[in-house]
Amino acid sequence: MKAYSTIFRQKILETYESTPISQRQLANKFSVALSFIQKLLKQS
Incomplete structure (x- = not known):
């Protein structure tokens, strides 16, 4: 699986x-x- 870019995040x-x-939308x-999405928001 390809990692998402920093710009995309x-x-x-x-x-x-x-x-x-x-979050679902x-x-x-x-x-x-x-x-x-949930992991990304927890990290920010």
Whole structure:
């Protein structure tokens, strides 16, 4: 499995912070697993 780039991760974080969107909707929008979103948000 390919690791996601730092730029891609930053884009997800910026979208989450600037938009009223659920974690599940965010995962669907960026075509990633919900667990990836949850781990990313915990790390930030």
